[in-house]
Amino acid sequence: MAVRAVRGAVQLERDEAGHMAEQVGALLTAVLERNGLTQEDLISIWFTATPDLHCDFPAAAARGLGIVDVPLICAQELDIEGALPRVVRILAHIDTDRTRSEVTHVYLGAAAALRKDIAQ
Numbered sequence: 001m002a003v004r005a006v007r008g009a010v011q012l013e014r015d016e017a018g019h020m021a022e023q024v025g026a027l028l029t030a031v032l033e034r035n036g037l038t039q040e041d042l043i044s045i046w047f048t049a050t051p052d053l054h055c056d057f058p059a060a061a062a063r064g065l066g067i068v069d070v071p072l073i074c075a076q077e078l079d080i081e082g083a084l085p086r087v088v089r090i091l092a093h094i095d096t097d098r099t100r101s102e103v104t105h106v107y108l109g110a111a112a113a114l115r116k117d118i119a120q
Contacts, residue, residue, distance in 0.1 A: 001095045003043060006031055006103050009111040012086040017056040024061035024088050027108055031092060034104040043093040044071040050087045051079045058088045087111055 010027045012019055024047075032038065045067075047058035059072035077089065096103070107115055 001097060004094050004096050004098060004100060004103050006035060006092045006094055006105055007090065007115070008092070008106040008108075009087055009089040009114055010108040011084060011110040012053065012088065015053050015055045015086065017060075020053070020056050020058065020088070021061045021064055023108075024058045024090075025065055027088070027090065027106060028062055028065060028067070030106045030108065031090070031104075034106055035094070035096065035098065037094060037096065039065075039067055039070070041095045042067065042070045043095060044073075045093075046091040047072065047074045048077040048089045049074065050077045050083065050085060052085050053088070058090075084110065084114060087114070089114075 008027050008031050010023045012023050045059070045062060049058055057074045059074050062070070062072055077083075077087065105115065
């Protein structure tokens with residue numbers, strides 16, 4: 001097993017806690033599924049949210065999925081003019097047998113525009 005990092009992002013349609021939980025939950029589920037992971041493979045997850053999101057902590061969505069014994073942290077994304085609004089990003093550290101090139105990064109919906117080079 002090796003420690004690898006997997007990235008992902010999702011753009012929210014609105015700043016509402018229920019919507020954030022749904023969308024971030026979908027992002028985390030997709031990351032796990034597309035990389036053949038279980039919650040036991042998670043080491044930690046770093047969440048960032050753009051400054052226009054105030055409704056809740058993105059990490060709350062992970063707790064809602066039952067990810068309760070994994071260290072999580074939230075931070076605010078840089079406030080860059082012209083940046084895509086209402087975006088939650090993740091950087092998850094995982095235990096996996098996959099090589100770096102085999103790790104699947106997940107950018108859902110409009111967030112795919114953030115990394116066209118690696119979005120699946």
